[in-house]
Amino acid sequence: MSSGTIKKCPECGQFFSCLGNEDCWCEKLQIPKRELLFILEKYKDCLCPDCLAKFAEKP
Ligand SMILES: [Zn+2]
Numbered sequence: 001m002s003s004g005t006i007k008k009c010p011e012c013g014q015f016f017s018c019l020g021n022e023d024c025w026c027e028k029l030q031i032p033k034r035e036l037l038f039i040l041e042k043y044k045d046c047l048c049p050d051c052l053a054k055f056a057e058k059p
């Protein structure tokens with residue numbers, strides 16, 4: 001049973017769940033390494049799906 005952790009997005013304030021491991025939805029997004037480091041540097045945590053999508057590589 002792994003329901004994940006409920007986190008509050010530091011960018012927009014909405015709540016979302018993050019598993020904090022490789023099974024998490026955030027691992028599935030194609031975020032360039034450079035952007036990922038920037039996010040961790042600035043927010044120190046995962047962002048919600050909406051905000052993270054803004055950093056993801058567009059197809
Ligand atoms: Zn957000």
Ligand SMILES: [Zn+2]
Nearest residue numbers: 018024026046
């Ligand atoms: Zn996550």
